[in-house]
Amino acid sequence: MHIPYYDSQLLAKVAQESGLSMKYLESQNEQSIVLTTIYQSIGFGTRDYVPLEQKAAQAQREIIEKIAAEKPCVIVGRRADIILRDESKLLSVFICASEDKRIQHIMRSEGMTEKEARQRVIKADRERAAYYNQASQGKWGEPGNYDLCINTDHISADDAAALITRTAIGQRS
Numbered sequence: 001m002h003i004p005y006y007d008s009q010l011l012a013k014v015a016q017e018s019g020l021s022m023k024y025l026e027s028q029n030e031q032s033i034v035l036t037t038i039y040q041s042i043g044f045g046t047r048d049y050v051p052l053e054q055k056a057a058q059a060q061r062e063i064i065e066k067i068a069a070e071k072p073c074v075i076v077g078r079r080a081d082i083i084l085r086d087e088s089k090l091l092s093v094f095i096c097a098s099e100d101k102r103i104q105h106i107m108r109s110e111g112m113t114e115k116e117a118r119q120r121v122i123k124a125d126r127e128r129a130a131y132y133n134q135a136s137q138g139k140w141g142e143p144g145n146y147d148l149c150i151n152t153d154h155i156s157a158d159d160a161a162a163l164i165t166r167t168a169i170g171q172r173s
Contacts, residue, residue: 001165006067007076010060013067018059025056057135077128081146082136091168094146095160097153 006013015022064083067073072089081092097105099121106117132140143149148167150160 001072001168003072003074004067005074005076010063010067010075010078013063014056014059017063018055020052020056020059024052025060079132079135082132089171091148091164091171092146093164094141094143094149096141096149096151101153 011022011025014020015025060078061083064075064078064080067075068080068084068087075084081090084090085092099118102121103114103117106112106120107114110117110120112120129140136145138145148164150163152160155163
């Protein structure tokens with residue numbers, strides 16, 4: 001469909017336009033806000049003080065809104081579904097799989113042991129849920145928060161992509 005896809009490169013755009021370092025943004029990526037890092041902002045205690053997390057979240061919001069306003073796009077994560085929830089053409093998709101399938105996939109693709117892959121899955125789920133839930137009325141992974149949920153335990157990646165494409169095309173009509 002020739003639609004731009006944004007995942008980690010979205011952070012590069014945020015870093016470029018906000019002046020925040022890529023390393024800092026990556027540390028905030030899909031993690032909940034930790035109060036101790038609020039005090040790291042320059043100017044703490046002054047009238048103009050804005051926590052770094054707030055600066056990062058605002059810069060990310062602005063980039064996501066700008067990208068979405070320009071043309072159709074795919075944005076993975078970053079609370080884009082929350083930021084763009086009032087957009088009439090938004091299609092919010094959640095792709096899931098059982099923990100065992102995800103562990104097997106990571107073991108194959110990353111060459112990890114089962115224990116390492118399991119730890120990665122558990123940590124990623126915990127961080128993503130904390131990040132998402134912190135800024136939303138809903139709960140990460142809860143089907144009612146998305147327009148389309150696909151369990152890839154029972155459908156191939158190609159079939160999932162085709163289903164998303166058909167749904168998106170149908171939504172545009």
